[in-house]
Amino acid sequence: MAQTETLLQTLAAKLPLLLSTAGLLLAVFLAQVLLKENPLANLPVALDDLPSDEKRRQAYLTRAKDVYTSGYKKFKDRVFRIITSNKYHVLIVPPKYLNELKNLPDDTVSFDGAIEQTMHAKYTKLEIGHKLIPYIVKSNLTPSLVRLNPTIAEEVQESFRREMPECDDWTPVNINYKLLRIVAMVSGRVFIGPELSRSEEYVDAAINYTIDLMRAREAVDTMRPWLRPFLANRLPEVKKLNERLAQADAFIRPIVEDRRKLSKEQAPDDMLQWMLNGQSEKFGGEYKTETLARLQLGISFAAIHTTTMTTTNAFYNLAAFPQYVSVLRDEVREVLAQHNNTFTSPALQAMKKLDSFIKETMRVNPAGFASFQRRVNKPFTLSNGQVIPADVMIEVPGHAIAQDPEFFVNPDRFDPWRFYDIRQKAREQGAVEEAAQNQFVSVNPLVLTFGYGRHACPGRFFAANEIKMIIANTILMYDMKLMDGHDQRYPNIEFGVSSIPDPTKELLFKRVEIA
Template sequence: MADIQQGVLHLVQDKLPLVLSTAAVFVAVILFQTFLAKNPLDAIPEVGTELGSNEKRRQAFLFNSRALYTEGYQKFKDGVFRIVTSRSKSPVVVVAPKYLAELKKLPDDVLSFDGAIEESMHAKYTLLDVGNPAIPHTVKASLTPALPRLSPALSDEVRLSFLSELPPCEGWTPIRINQKLLRIVAMVSGRIFIGSELCRDEEYLDAAISYTIELTQARGAVDKLAPWKRPFLASRLPEVRRVAERFKQADAFLRPVVEARKKLGPDEKPDDMLQWVMDNQGRFGDDSSAKLARLQLGLSFAAIHTTTMTATNAFYNLAAHPEITTDLRSEIRDVLAAHDGVMSAPALQAMKKVDSFLKETLRFDPPGVASFQRKVLRQFTLSSGQTIPAGVVIEVPSMAISRDAAIFPDPERFDHLRFYKLRQDARERGEAETAAQNQFVSVSQSSLTFGYGRHACPGRFLAANEIKMIVATAVLLYDMRLVDGVTERYPNLVFGSTSVPDPTKEVLFKRVAE
């Protein structure tokens, strides 16, 4: 045994110089990478450095993000800049819109749409179902093609919802319209998502509306936590716990509906999103009622949250500019007279002034300061030579773009005919593609609310139909104005990356003769 120990000792002594030199090289490499290697982010300028620490810049983002994005956009209009946000654990790099054409060509293993959503919505903690292919597939393959045949039914649902949710309004009546629109949008969306027999069910409406609110609250609560605290505290937040409980309640509500539908024959199946998903769920894996409940809540969040915000913004604009209502009402009446009084798909397409008004609403009050969020999974280089490293989230400053005078003359003025005139001028020049780019549903480098590229919102066609029907129906039924003493349009509330209409404000409604 002593001989063996002596032999091992000699071996170690012989190899010790090699071991030490290897360890020294390893330590040197680590030190170089940690302290001496050039950080690729150092070549990207950062806005808000004058504010001091990262925490101070994070607070500035929470309460004045628009100023930070506008500053960066104006200083680095043809380049990129960094910004400290509260949404993501990854550094955020803001890219000029001129690069969108090349960015949209990069594959998903370079730029990840789902990865950006997971971070911005804190999906790890809020349990948002990200990346499930069933929803985009069903929306593109089944929902969008079905819109022409479903438009009359949706229009009826909109009108019934207004008459049931709003009081008679025989005189000027104050209404907190955001609350009413939540229910109206939930009913109308539910007509598509879960069917006519359930879209007015109070249990469904509570689940759809409450989940939208609760998920937004959960995201906001996690936003307020410093990133290093989130792994320890986020899952214990009461807002996050409420989201988890909502999943259980939705499953309990939906399970008997799903089980009943599984027993239906081919000719008995309803024509709605729930059935389309059920028919295709086998190809996407789990077809349990719990999974379908999460999918339905995900659909409700995507539809109700964004559609209600845009519709509320539209109503605030109508109340602040009553002359717009008069102009739109004339167009709507003429269009319906030419389409047998039905808000069919062709009729909605013919409402070009309504379309322009809604697109101007998106331009003037977009739902966020940035768009085209993507997580960078592999480093790439822009045509300018600027390297974007892996691990960052990129985005485009959509709100700053929408107020750029070089793109939109007189950008601080709300012009409901702005895009109507652009379409008219383009058609007169024979530029059909340019005219099409100025439609409400169109995406371009200057209109980014619905995203850009292959991941542009697939549900925007349904959203456009719903919002047009809601606005057109309201314009036909009511006059609108601001409450007494208010002379200007209610300002939106900006918190972090989001801009939302103040849900507490009232609008005066008065029924008009039809």
């Protein structure tokens, strides 16, 4: 008892000293934190004329295109910041650093990490980080296109017979809705086989999973970041997505289980089977059936959503500029006549004006205003000495670059033969690489729709062929125009970084009379 009293007296005597020492240590720590250089402090911010970050956040949600464009024009050769709807910092990097960025390792800048954050994978349950899909696309799908293109063309024609009305006279058609179904069936023919790809259950799962996923992502995007851990899973859009996932899993999982029982000789020649073969051959083990089912949904999302948007944008441009339809129709007819009326790979490559029309559509009407999204996991330094810290997102302002008069003459004008002319001129000058860079499928630092570097969209070759076949078949069969009372192209709907063709609009179609 006496020892305890002595200890307490000693502590009481030294308490002021202990408190002052603790206070000193706390003061030193706070000084270090406050005086530590903020690596973002020297970076300008887009819309710096607005009074607060909250105002900039609201501007991003309602007019993101202006945010990227104004920032690019004002800070063209500098890294600058934008304030988005998310809690993480987003840094916009000029295109001149693209070659530096593409050479950085994945553990420094993460493609998957960017998708996880922008798609809110924690709440939307999007499968991220699996290497199987890009491997199968590069090693199986793309090399098989020479063999598969005639089959894909047949599926396009069959899908049109199923989906399009007769159109003996001018007939209104919601082309975005029809394209969703056509693209789902055509893609499904390659992804999961002809027996299943035309079934309403598959088409419904493939289309509506994509739609529900994007709605859930947008709903989470509009929620304040600090509220998401508590309330995001209660959002009606997220609940509906979860129901859709359960329905799609219930449809796809039995198919995967049946495929596992087939012998090599019985196995179909489609992407699902390539996945089943490749998982053990390349990755040393079997994926769970549930995972394979989710990956199939992910493939549908990547293929159907982007392909439909690009094709719808192209149709809106065809209807707005009907004078170009006859030029494209003549090219398609001429090329097919030279290739036994078959959509072979050489035939598709020979449709150079069609190729240019689609690429110009992607330049003027991209799916988003930024490209090359990466999450920075480790700090790195650009060649100008600018340090990019960890735990930020980086982007390249793709749309602003594509609208820069330094790179494109009259960039505000839709010029369908822009890339055709560039390629022709390059060939005449012997610039083979420049000619190749301006094809629709090419990864070009000035038109970043397919991304850039080793993570550029691996499925772009399949998507390009599918889009060309859909447009070529349409212009061979139909004339098209805007609805009565409209003389301008339908404007896209813009939300945050995204820009989508208005899915509610109709076009008028009339079957071409064959002489």
